[in-house]
Amino acid sequence: MNIESGTANQIANQIDIIYEDEFLVAINKEAGLLVHRSWLDKDETRFAMQLTRDAVGCHVFPVHRLDRPTSGVLLFAKSPAVARSLTEAFTEHNITKQYLAVVRGYMPEQGIVNYALSFKPDAIADKFANLDKPAQEAVTHWQRLAQVELPFAVSKKH
Numbered sequence: 001m002n003i004e005s006g007t008a009n010q011i012a013n014q015i016d017i018i019y020e021d022e023f024l025v026a027i028n029k030e031a032g033l034l035v036h037r038s039w040l041d042k043d044e045t046r047f048a049m050q051l052t053r054d055a056v057g058c059h060v061f062p063v064h065r066l067d068r069p070t071s072g073v074l075l076f077a078k079s080p081a082v083a084r085s086l087t088e089a090f091t092e093h094n095i096t097k098q099y100l101a102v103v104r105g106y107m108p109e110q111g112i113v114n115y116a117l118s119f120k121p122d123a124i125a126d127k128f129a130n131l132d133k134p135a136q137e138a139v140t141h142w143q144r145l146a147q148v149e150l151p152f153a154v155s156k157k158h
Contacts, residue, residue, distance in 0.1 A: 015051040023082050024063075024075060025056050031071040035062055052076055064090050064097075072099070100145075110143040 016028040029048050034041065036049040052060050060076035061083035077083035089095045116135035 014046070015048070015055050017052070017055060018073065020056060023078055025052060025060060025078065026073050026075050027052055029066055029071055029074040031069055034068050035065050035074065048074055049076070063087055107144045110141070113140045113142070114138075 016030075017025060018028050019026040027048060029035070034044055034047050036047050038044075049060060049062060056078075058078055060078060061080055063075040063077055063083055063086040066072055066074050075086070077086055086095065115138055117138045118135045
């Protein structure tokens, strides 16, 4: 692929690459961006996979996925072999994902959310899906990282 430098800079400005080496590229996927082309939205023209490919100048292969409304780190491999190896590691839970969340309100020091996820079919995407799927186990352990109090020294509008 031969991309003129001006075009490459324009593409790089469309996608936030946060890590790259000879095997991997990680991007900060914005909410609303599809990972790859999908018949779920035939009119969409921007995809994380194509934008990343164009920015780094080689084919990329998603190692995991993030739903369209989700923002966060999305990892691509630069070869099918690396993608297979990492996908297998994710599947076997040899790689873990860790999220940081901004929350509002009171949070105890730590806790566990244990709430099974039931299957809610989409009328279009899951037309042929098995509707008798059992709920999937979903357990999340969390720990509060910091609590900061910021009293105002002077009463002014901020």
